[in-house]
Amino acid sequence: MSAADFSHFDKLVSGYLDNALAERDADELLAMLEEPLLAARFLEATRLNSEIAGLLAAPVPDAAMVELVRADIEKHVNAARPARELHLEVVERPHAVPSSPPAIRDACRVPDRRRPSRRALAWAAVFLVFVGLAAGWLAYRGRTADSPSVASLRGEVRFVSTAGERVLKADEAWARGEKLKTIGVGSAVTVNFPDGSQIDFGSDSVAVNQSGAEGPRVELERGVVRSNVRKQPAGRPFVFATPEAEAIVIGTALEVSTDGHHTKLFVTEGQVLLKRRSDRAEIMVSAGFHVFAGTMNKLKAEPNTPGMQHH
């Protein structure tokens, strides 16, 4: 093979790695990979590509990995345990066990409780109904008072709370502490806040509503959010928090995304203050600029260019 052939092959591989191969080129590359020498060269190039990405990626801090492993181990231990602990045994009250030796008879004995009267049962039922209604009313009040609500959604979107997980429907309120998850390619949800601010979550996003007396606050664990925030009252800014940084918004249009290690913030209107958690570095980002917050990099606002934001 000539040097020109190798060069052509390497260009195809580089295009493949940048996800920029035309169909015809992909077919050509596939055919060339039948040649063992080129297949080895291809592997070498793909390996180098992964190594560059891996070397430049923010490492998982030791303490965080210890926690992740510990949580997995606990999950495993708990998954193994319930089979024994939750096993229900029906124990019949022995009517008469005269022939059993005393030790066994004691072991079989269930507490000798008196049968509750009908009146007590009726009171208990009334009490339970009352408690249920009160809890329902409180939950309803908590959901609707200042909660944002779902304006529209696409694909699979779920709410996760201490009560469990459920598929989301339009017009539902997003209560404080509830986790919202968009699942799979093409999934999306738009949430409206009572002040008219609107937030769009892209696919495979996970966010928690932590709004409170200090103002609206959305904690984005993963994914991308684009928002149009109404002007906020003094002292109650709208906050988007990611694992690495906080974007403090007074009133603006922006896009925040995170993969759990890096945060990208694009501002299209107004101004946003970005604060990184690890070193408390801050930067004010104006309309038309974006900033990238990794673990260590210098925060620097750079002009937005077409094609940089998610769509």
Added chain:
Amino acid sequence: MNDREIIAAVREGDSDAFGSLVERYQRTLYYFVVGKVADDTEAKDIVQKSLVVAFQNLADFRSGESFFAWVKGIALNHCRNEWRRHQSQARLAGRLLEEKRAELELASFDTRLDEGDRRLGALRQCLEQLSPQEQSVVEWRFVQELPLAAIGEQLGRGAEAARLFLYRIRQRLADCVKKRLSLDTL
């Protein structure tokens, strides 16, 4: 405490002691796995899974062996499984190039020379030798994951120019790593 003492403590019921082994080896294990799977997120997942499996199977670990070598073996199995998963997914989706890549990766696993730390050390030095502009392009592509069109814009050119630029950077890095590794063996 050395590895043997920590393992003994874990076996006696002090499961928290395992955290010391995680702290000691997770990063080295990550650099061992990187390059054997398609991206760094997969590598991080495999590190986590391998350490959990190591904990769960600590009873099978033979004292006298190297704990890290044992965990590397577990991680390697996870890498293989990951490529098998890629292969079947690509086959189902009709992505022939991806399927071929997974096939080649799986076939090369047992024959591939593991240069480990030396290779990544060489790559790190080669990355530092790039010009400031090349380093920016590498950051845009590999850290910020910008599309080619956006990289082209940043360079004041188009997507095709960005693609060519990245091709040249990859060539330079590949040559540089090869040269450094061969110098090391002299």
